[in-house]
Amino acid sequence: MNAALIARYFGNKQNLFDALALHHREAMISDPLPQPPLADPCAELLRYSSVRLAQVRSSSKTLRVIVGYAYTDTSGKLALKRDPTQFHDPYLAERLRQMQQLGSLAPDVDLKALARVLVTYMGGQIMVNHLIFDRSFAVLMAETKSFLQLLRPSLTPAPKKG
Numbered sequence: 001m002n003a004a005l006i007a008r009y010f011g012n013k014q015n016l017f018d019a020l021a022l023h024h025r026e027a028m029i030s031d032p033l034p035q036p037p038l039a040d041p042c043a044e045l046l047r048y049s050s051v052r053l054a055q056v057r058s059s060s061k062t063l064r065v066i067v068g069y070a071y072t073d074t075s076g077k078l079a080l081k082r083d084p085t086q087f088h089d090p091y092l093a094e095r096l097r098q099m100q101q102l103g104s105l106a107p108d109v110d111l112k113a114l115a116r117v118l119v120t121y122m123g124g125q126i127m128v129n130h131l132i133f134d135r136s137f138a139v140l141m142a143e144t145k146s147f148l149q150l151l152r153p154s155l156t157p158a159p160k161k162g
Helices: 003-010 013-028 041-058 060-072 090-102 111-132 137-155
Strands: none
Touching (some): 013 041, 013 060, 041 111, 041 137, 111 137
């Protein structure tokens, strides 16, 4: 790309990559899941993960450019390095809140912590297993399902004593 065009439209290369990362993030979380939450929290979180991983796979080339630049940037000025909260998905937080209200998530589950754990796990899946090792969608989903099964005991409400 022409350096003069970058300077004209973005000011500098960092601003270009910030704009690219912001656009990618907005595209990734622009669609809430339209259907109501499932009663099984692991099945619901697996469905959420499936949707987000499919979105990432459709924009892998853009993501590789963003991640490559982020890894090589030593200035610390990239917005995606300064503000990790920009990767939080507001639809996930709302979905978890709905699940807790419906009783499919235990009432003592810390929703912010659960969202953070899931987003961190998904980030690892995307960065390592997808971008570096180029593992298939089926493998990513199988690993995500196993991960969610590990969380099941802490997610599900205790059986009602009758």
